[in-house]
Amino acid sequence: MAKIALGTGREAVQSDVLQALVVEFICTFLFVFAGVGAAMATDRLAGNAVVGLFFVAMAHALVVAVMISAGLRISGGHLNPAVTLGLCVGGHITIFRSLLYWIDQLLASVAACALLKYVTGGLATPIHSLASGVDYFQGVVMEIVLTFSLLFTVYATIVDPKKGSIDGLGPILTGFVVGANIMAGGAFSGASMNPARSFGPAFVTGDWTDHWVYWVGPLIGGGLAGFIFETFFIVRTHAPLPIDEESY
Template structure:
C-alpha cells in the first residue's frame, strides 16, 4: 500500500520545486483563462444553452489536454488541487509540495479571472453553483463522481507504468473526460472537478454561493480515485518519494 510522504519546508527552496511552481502557475493560469473565458463568451453571445454547454465543454477539453502536456515534464501539469491530492494519496507528491501547488493553482486561477474581468470590460465572471432543484448532497455526490472519473483517467492513462498503447495519449484522454463530464454534469452542478477553477471566479465576482461544494466534492473524489487505483490496480515495485520525515 502506498504511503503518503509528508515532505518538509526545504522542498520550497529546491530548484526543481521552484521550477514546478512557476510552470504550474503558468499552465493553470492559461487553463482557467481559456475555461472561464469560454463561459464568459457564451454569456456575452447569449447562445442556445445546449450549444453553449458544448462550447464550454470543448474549450475545457482542448485546453486541459494542451496544458497537461505543456506542464507535464516539469510540474506534472496538475492544474487542479483535486489532481494534486489524488497523486499525493498515491505517494507521487509530498504533502508539503501539494500545499504549495494548491496555493499556486488558486493564485493562478484568481490572476486569470482578474485579467479576464479587465479585458472584457468588467463582464460578470460566471461562478460554479448548483442548478435549481439540486441540493447540497446531490451537488457534492455529482462532483465526487465526476472528479473520481477524472482522476481514474489520469492514473490509468498517465500514472500507471503499464498503460501500454495509451502511453503518450494521457493528456488528450484526460481532456476528453473533462469535456464529457462537463456535458454530463454541467447543467446540474456546473461540473467543476477543480476547486481552483471554482475559486478564481468566486473571488473576482465576490459570489461564494455553494462554493464549499466545489472543494469538498472534488477533493473527496480525487483522493478516493488516487487511493483505489494506486493500491488496487497498479502492480509495480513502487519507488517511494525520499522521506526524511514520518509517513503514514
C-alpha cells in the same frame, strides 16, 4: 499502496520545485483563462443553452489536454488541487509540495479571472453554483463522481507505469473526460471537478454561493480515486521483458 510522504520545508527552495511552481502557475492560469473565458463568451453571445454547454465543454477539453502536456515534464501538469490530492494519496507528491501546488493553483486562478474581467471590460464572471432543484447533497455527489472519473483517467493513462499502447495519450484522454463530464454534469452542478477553477471566479466576483460544494466534492472524489487505483490496480513489482522476449 505507496506511502504518503510528508516532505520538508526545504522543498520550497529547491530549484526543481521552484521550476515546477512556475510552470504549474502558468499552465493553471492559461487553463482558467480559456475555461472561464469560454463561459463568459457563451453568456455574452446568449445562444442556445445546449450549444453553449458544448462550446464550454470543448474549450475545457482542449485547454486541459494542452496544458497538461505543457506542464507534464516539469510540474506534472496538475492544474487542479483535486488532482494534486489524488496524487498525494498515491505517494507521488509530498504533502508539503502539494500545499505549495494548491496555493500556486489558487493564485493562478484568481490572476486569470482578474485579467479576464479587465480585458472584457468588466463582463460578468460566471461562478460555479448548483442549478435550481439540485440540493447540496446531490451537488456534492455529482462532483465526487465526476472528479473520481477525472482522477481515475489520470492514473490509468498518465500515472500507471503499465499503460502500454496508450502511453503518451494521457493528456488528450484526460481532456476528453473533462469535456464529457462537463456535458454530463454542467447543467446540474456546473461540473467543476476543480476547486481552483471555482475559486478564481468566486474570489473576483465576491460571490461564494454554494462554493464549499466545489471543495468537498472534488477533494473526496480525487482522493478516493487515487487511493483505489494506487491500492488495487498499480503493480510496482512488474519488470518489462526485453522486447524480443515479450509474449503477445
